[in-house]
Amino acid sequence: MAHVISTGSGVVLDLIRSGEATTRTDLISQLGWSRITLARRLDELLNAAIIVSAGQSDSRGGRPPEEFVVNKDAGLLLAMDIGGSHSRLAITDLVSTILLEDEADIGLGHGPDDIFDWSCQVFDHMLAQLGKSRADVRGIGVGVPGPVDSASGRIASPQLNSQWADVVVKDYFPADYRAVFAVDRDVNILAVSEHRLGWPEYDDAIVLKVGMGIGCSLVLNGRVYHGGRGGAGDVAHSPVGGTERCLCGRTGCLDTVASGSAIERELRALGASVRTSADIVALAESGHEGVAQLLAQAGDQIGRALLDPVALLNPSVVVVGGNIAQAGPVFLDPIRERLLRDATDFSRRDLAVIPAKLGHQAGVIGASLIAQDALFEADRISRLTRNGGASLAQFGDE
Numbered sequence: 278m279a280h281v282i283s284t285g286s287g288v289v290l291d292l293i294r295s296g297e298a299t300t301r302t303d304l305i306s307q308l309g310w311s312r313i314t315l316a317r318r319l320d321e322l323l324n325a326a327i328i329v330s331a332g333q334s335d336s337r338g339g340r341p342p343e344e345f346v347v348n349k350d351a352g353l354l355l356a357m358d359i360g361g362s363h364s365r366l367a368i369t370d371l372v373s374t375i376l377l378e379d380e381a382d383i384g385l386g387h388g389p390d391d392i393f394d395w396s397c398q399v400f401d402h403m404l405a406q407l408g409k410s411r412a413d414v415r416g417i418g419v420g421v422p423g424p425v426d427s428a429s430g431r432i433a434s435p436q437l438n439s440q441w442a443d444v445v446v447k448d449y450f451p452a453d454y455r456a457v458f459a460v461d462r463d464v465n466i467l468a469v470s471e472h473r474l475g476w477p478e479y480d481d482a483i484v485l486k487v488g489m490g491i492g493c494s495l496v497l498n499g500r501v502y503h504g505g506r507g508g509a510g511d512v513a514h515s516p517v518g519g520t521e522r523c524l525c526g527r528t529g530c531l532d533t534v535a536s537g538s539a540i541e542r543e544l545r546a547l548g549a550s551v552r553t554s555a556d557i558v559a560l561a562e563s564g565h566e567g568v569a570q571l572l573a574q575a576g577d578q579i580g581r582a583l584l585d586p587v588a589l590l591n592p593s594v595v596v597v598g599g600n601i602a603q604a605g606p607v608f609l610d611p612i613r614e615r616l617l618r619d620a621t622d623f624s625r626r627d628l629a630v631i632p633a634k635l636g637h638q639a640g641v642i643g644a645s646l647i648a649q650d651a652l653f654e655a656d657r658i659s660r661l662t663r664n665g666g667a668s669l670a671q672f673g674d675e
């Protein structure tokens with residue numbers, strides 16, 4: 278990539294959005310621009326109503342400097358987190374604060390037609406509740422449980438569930454949405470929200486989402502690493518031994534011994550019936566001995582499977598999220614113990630193993646954040662505001 282230093286308004290917006298610099302003085306010291314250049318770029322953003330003046334900050338004595346913030350009410354973002362058996366939707370403002378949310382036991386297995394029919398109906402209903410319409414939507418972010426080609430938003434092929442291979446999410450939304458689309462793997466949107474809002478102090482992380490399946494995301498240098506075709510982080514099909522056949526067609530994958538599905542299968546053999554990963558956690562909380570032991574075994578297997586990735590990538594933190602992680606220390610401690618005992622001396626030094634912080638909203642907040650990032654992408658904003666007169670409403674699908 279060529280390193281051209283941009284002087285467009287998008288660079289200013291990035292600094293304001295991240296909170297790194299929100300006053301003229303701080304922006305100039307970060308950017309090294311002249312006052313005149315900065316004033317021009319701020320005018321472009323103000324004229325397009327992308328930012329607003331938040332009044333005066335009063336921290337420095339004397340006449341306080343003017344602060345700029347994103348115009349959070351200049352439109353809405355739709356957020357969708359599609360799970361294996363359960364999905365969540367939310368409508369947020371332009372800084373990803375949730376305004377309304379909904380959820381249902383519908384997921385990947387229902388296929389794209391059913392799930393997007395459901396989501397479009399619920400979004401219309403929620404927009405009406407807010408007194409808004411599809412025309413107010415600026416960005417749509419969707420998390421799907423499988424690799425995605427992030428450049429095109431096309432779900433990659435092959436997928437374990439073939440109904441989803443090559444699906445272009447945008448094609449399932451009504452054509453009158455003039456919104457920017459952002460699509461990524463479910464565990465990647467979880468990693469985005471957890472990293473940005475939960476533990477910004479760690480820039481190198483392995484993030485797990487353990488539900489009925491096992492997802493894994495890699496955050497490297499503060500960004501989600503997607504790999505060549507969107508499939509990075511696939512630890513679920515690491516061979517760990519055993520004779521159980523996996524959905525992928527092979528035997529002995531981590532998913533067959535340590536996922537919610539594996540625990541469900543073992544529980545069935547013990548005569549206990551559970552349907553979802555939340556049921557497994559509820560059973561553990563009720564004091565069921567068998568499930569506590571299964572959760573501990575699963576945690577230990579996951580810890581073992583992470584020994585090589587931890588040595589290879591030297592993360593500062595392993596974050597464990599997803600419904601099964603809600604079981605708490607009974608599941609998390611064995612992961613930590615295995616890693617801190619058996620990882621290489623170098624990689625385990627200072628390694629933190631922590632639970633995810635944002636709970637069940639992590640997915641939809643992450644979906645909103647990737648929609649926000651796509652809407653406000655720096656080069657795009659610089660180009661669209663350059664001639665003045667643009668407004669966010671024109672910034673949807675170009």
Ligand SMILES: [Zn+2]
Nearest residue numbers: 514523525530
């Ligand atoms: Zn497998």
